[in-house]
Amino acid sequence: MSQQTHRDRLVELRRELHQYPEPAWREFYTTSRIVDELETIGVDELYVGPEVLAEEERMSVPDDDELGRWYEQARQEGAREDILERLEGGRTGAIAVIERGEGPTVALRVDIDGLLREESIDDDHVPATEGFRSEHAGAMHACGHDAHATIGIGVLEAIKDSDFEGTLKVLFQPGEEMVAGGKPMAKSGHLDDVDYLLAVHIGLDHPTGEVVAGVDGFLAVSHFLAEFTGEPAHAGGKPNAGENAVQAMATAIQNLYAIPRHEDGATRINAGDVGGGSATNIIPEQAYIEGEVRGETTHLKDYMQERADRVLESAAAMHGCSVEQSKEGEAPSAESDEGLVEIVHDVSTDTRGVENPIRRDSLGGSEDATYLMQEVQQNGGLAAYVGVGTDHPGGHHTSTFDVDEDSLPIAVDLLSSSIREIASKRP
Amino acid sequence: MSQQTHRDRLVELRRELHQYPEPAWREFYTTSRIVDELETIGVDELYVGPEVLAEEERMSVPDDDELGRWYEQARQEGAREDILERLEGGRTGAIAVIERGEGPTVALRVDIDGLLREESIDDDHVPATEGFRSEHAGAMHACGHDAHATIGIGVLEAIKDSDFEGTLKVLFQPGEEMVAGGKPMAKSGHLDDVDYLLAVHIGLDHPTGEVVAGVDGFLAVSHFLAEFTGEPAHAGGKPNAGENAVQAMATAIQNLYAIPRHEDGATRINAGDVGGGSATNIIPEQAYIEGEVRGETTHLKDYMQERADRVLESAAAMHGCSVEQSKEGEAPSAESDEGLVEIVHDVSTDTRGVENPIRRDSLGGSEDATYLMQEVQQNGGLAAYVGVGTDHPGGHHTSTFDVDEDSLPIAVDLLSSSIREIASKRP
């Protein structure tokens, strides 16, 4: 395939995925489209939906109504009926395997979900002017996962007919944006025999031509939802008869932010989405806090979570309320292994289009690829998180985010060459 | 008209209004229907919409979209085009005047708005089983204002052909539920020459056959909406860069409830509807508190409001936020005048269907009829708030509220007889 044809093919697929962004556990169209491609390519093993997830680890799964709407929408947009059936109940994602002889097992993880954000209609927003803007009102690929899925397909194609010896697994992971899908895939069993894991992300404020062989500095994170329930009462007539869930919530908010700093390093807390009550003249019986805790290490995140739990329980008790907590998403911290970073960095210096190879950089955010990295590392394998620069006009998660499609072939070349290099270096 | 026919007529009108409940400033169908009735009856003067309101005093007016939707709905339900035109922009309500010679000017105030609440579909909820349940999803006459409007029409009919000498004004007031419509009507000028004002409410936990000649104990009330605006920032990467509107909100809530009690009597405070933020990983830039303060007297309500203002301003300043406050509704306290209570009480002992005449009772809630009462009293007139019992299966403002339609003719008889008695007693 010529260089141009190769690029065209990747661009075409990415643009198609871009038009149908689907958030966590609703990636029905996306998974169907990916499986379609995988069958076209012809892989040795193909796992779909429930086969790629430890189901009991799924977090932030929407209710049946919500799932039903996206499911139906995917069907109407042409998702394959036989694949849809396998994804019922929001069990999305896929894993493709290529086996080529005796070498090591190398895995590549790409994520596939979109965000709940309305895409820009600006004149200088390419998807809008070029006709591949999101078809889903209020949803958007604003973090490049359309590109990631495309890169996963591209790498499979590149490896398939190469001299690679070993086993390649490409993991198409759902639900990364809510840090909800990493753990179920990490615990699915598919990682058990993986010797090397690469995860990839484009952008991250690096322009096209820059590559970071090892991204570090992931903050461990946990998303929680705390729902307070008290007793309503008429605020004029019987103020004493209520148990005020909004007072519980406010007391909790004040004390969550006041959790002590930790000697061992950076911690974070945010009550990012809160609310309660229904009418000015009713003592509020319901309130909620959706928030997150983070830590420079998993240990620090756990410290924050324990303190937060104590605050939430006590604030509820103080106001005669109960509180239900659920974990909405979670990811540990992680570090890229030097052995793997070394290989990717060396490859990157020789990759067409890479003008500025960087060995390591720090992220300062969170990502649930860390679950997969940790899983592999705990089994004695090596893992690295690779950044592939792309010019992106708007910031990640904003309505004008877009990728420079020139970065697609760069990523595919870098990753497939790295995978072949890893296999060849193995004793 | 026979007793039975009289009752049937009232019931028919009440049931029709019941099917089309409209909240504050959206009483398009209701006003149209009332004006229709008034033209049929034939009154001496008829004022509609802007003619009955001091417009600058309107509170809680919805935005144009919201008004537009209800306006269009009323049109489709058959509201008269010529009347709708006069109500544009949410200027609803009407005043009808009958002039009969030299006597005093007596006014009767009835309110006409519904509530945003889904009506019950229970088997023992009469409007559901008898086929006159609300046609408007999420809206309901759950406080009997459909009956009030009907009573207003009934009293006009009863007085029209009676021996009454003087001037009768019946005020069909919008927006009572949000204590938003009383002040604009009180300040419209139509109260300036009123010597006697009666306001009426059915139910109030009194069964059919009970009548309270003078209801007292209204708590002065003020509804406020406080909107905090800060600065967003990434909660993981730049927590210090944000100005956290949710922290401002939580600090305000804690301190609002902690406003000191007052030596002069009962006060109330409630943060009844609050919220803020948008995502767990963003330092919240927006938050709001919709709440209310009350006092046994207007002075006490003002004390609470002043302290609340101070809390809201300081909480915003503490967290680098701004806060915008708007008054969403307001009503003073008020007392029924003994001179008028005496007359109504005497009449009630002779009214058919009244088995338990009560002189005075206390409400413990709020009502913006107090604005009209205060206006009349300040001009040297007398005012009384009359309660007419009705068996109501569900409590006021609940989805199973309903009225015993037998109370409709009782109310009409009581009020029209009282009005005639007032006029005849005047020197």
Place this chain on the structure above:
Amino acid sequence: MSQQTHRDRLVELRRELHQYPEPAWREFYTTSRIVDELETIGVDELYVGPEVLAEEERMSVPDDDELGRWYEQARQEGAREDILERLEGGRTGAIAVIERGEGPTVALRVDIDGLLREESIDDDHVPATEGFRSEHAGAMHACGHDAHATIGIGVLEAIKDSDFEGTLKVLFQPGEEMVAGGKPMAKSGHLDDVDYLLAVHIGLDHPTGEVVAGVDGFLAVSHFLAEFTGEPAHAGGKPNAGENAVQAMATAIQNLYAIPRHEDGATRINAGDVGGGSATNIIPEQAYIEGEVRGETTHLKDYMQERADRVLESAAAMHGCSVEQSKEGEAPSAESDEGLVEIVHDVSTDTRGVENPIRRDSLGGSEDATYLMQEVQQNGGLAAYVGVGTDHPGGHHTSTFDVDEDSLPIAVDLLSSSIREIASKRP
């Protein structure tokens, strides 16, 4: 005894007591001096110290060091050794009984303790210029209990040789200022056979010549001390290792003041004396709140106490602290009985020096005479709290408080005449 001699005698005793003010459970000199007087007068029964107290009900008892210091001081000031021995351990107070035949048992309660406040040295403060200012640095009779004790003695003298038939008990109660002594005396058994109880207070913003036959409106009150204990840690090096008692305290304060108002009437809350921590660089391990709750009724006070307990417990738990609560004082609400108020009011209209007899007035504060009133009322007896006006330059509890000594004979006359009248009216 002539009128003048009578007055001189009362003035002399009051001035002597004024010089030796002693706070709760430290009334060693005062009790000794009172017993001395009682023995001089000659009463039929005389109970001292432990004999007048249900010891397990004593509240706010100081520690042994504090008691020892006041005990020793009293000894050095000439308190009788034989009486002091009976008061050991801070068991102060006395009850004197006169028995005169078959009539009813009438009791008069006077309180005898002083306050911890430095007395004024102003030129227009009579005790300072006339040479009977407090000899105890930092302590003062700033609420007239020196006058009350004197009045108790005066009434005994007046009744002793009168035509009174029945039994008179005069209760010299310790520890009123801390609402700590009323309950132990009420539960001592001495009230069991009391048919009528009068309690007396001078001043209360009424001038000399005014008398209130029945004082009402006592707020039930409870004083509490909550002590938080956490864990210290270096604030720079190990902020996470501490459990912060000051954070617990601050959370509690905010939420104590925010306890909801009650539909049934007035409530009060105050965190009047708080503190915590020791050094800026240590996470505070200790903190305390000394506060009070009040209610228009005992029920309302209990509501406040229950909510306060919940707040204190939860605030401690939230911050990993324990909290110890102790009740430092308590008194219920009470009402004066009309039967007794009537008698005292009638007598007051005939009492020399009374220019303005008032039937009833409301206090708006708290007093533990209510325990004794309640005890008598629960046994079927009647009780009244009598106010005797006195010109007082400074307010109660201020350093310039003083009494007009002309009010002493007025009080003695009013009360002894009332007691005789009560006995004579009894069937």
Place this chain on the structure above:
Amino acid sequence: MSQQTHRDRLVELRRELHQYPEPAWREFYTTSRIVDELETIGVDELYVGPEVLAEEERMSVPDDDELGRWYEQARQEGAREDILERLEGGRTGAIAVIERGEGPTVALRVDIDGLLREESIDDDHVPATEGFRSEHAGAMHACGHDAHATIGIGVLEAIKDSDFEGTLKVLFQPGEEMVAGGKPMAKSGHLDDVDYLLAVHIGLDHPTGEVVAGVDGFLAVSHFLAEFTGEPAHAGGKPNAGENAVQAMATAIQNLYAIPRHEDGATRINAGDVGGGSATNIIPEQAYIEGEVRGETTHLKDYMQERADRVLESAAAMHGCSVEQSKEGEAPSAESDEGLVEIVHDVSTDTRGVENPIRRDSLGGSEDATYLMQEVQQNGGLAAYVGVGTDHPGGHHTSTFDVDEDSLPIAVDLLSSSIREIASKRP
């Protein structure tokens, strides 16, 4: 002087100073005794009290009563009258200068103040058993500043008769424990011509025989005192009439701890000593927070201070109070310069008694030597903070802290050799 004599001499002086510990700005005896020694040694210039301080920079100066008491005590303990006169008003400390030809100006800073802490009387606390325990009840040298002053004297003696060429300044700084004396000495002008500055501390959890050539990781710190003033009122009778300083304080505490973490590094906040109110039945009119903010850099400390100021001001405003803030102490962060660390480290490897020379270590606390280091560095000079290990049974600031006196000659040798080496290396 023999090795043994040298040690004895140091031990004798240290033990004498240990018996008379004096806290910030009260080092009257201590300064007098140091000046006495300096005159005995014979230095070229000697500055005392006001001559060594930029007076307007003094923080945490006690009131006149407190100063007067310590001044009088020092006199009675034999402090020289002529020196005491120069220290009036709490202007303590001294600087001694030796000039030896053309070389560079090297300064050594030692601090001289004690702590307000009762010294142990334990059997294994050497000062207690050897008879040199503190003579000042409640005060103690619990951080080794007695040793530091002694080392300063020892270094002067050692340099005086050596081959040193240049100028040596030894700075005897008052008020380090409250981070109150560093800035006034830094801004006194005496640092203007200093080319090299060494500061020294013993212990820091390093045993005798360890030396740290360059201590780093000082957290910038600021101590503040915030005093709230509101309005008192009777908590039962007029709760609304007060302006509650304790509510302001509690609101501030909650929000101080909730100041957002900072992306640039570690921050700290502590409300370490708080209190308010006076009686349970009075709405509190006074309250205070004595606290501290810290930051990994001065910039981070300033961020915390700005946010804290905003919280304190707004909390006061919210409750109708005023707040007065005073800075009680302050110190920036600082780093030891490699050039100087190198020299000291090299010397330490050759110093008798040094078994474990360490190049660098991190403190994690605060110290106002950083003001002097910063001053020298801003003028183009180099600075290093040197740690000299000493076995200390109790931790710093505890009642059983003591030093191993063998570390005294080690420190003197290390520092005097380093100073000579610095001078000789200068081009």
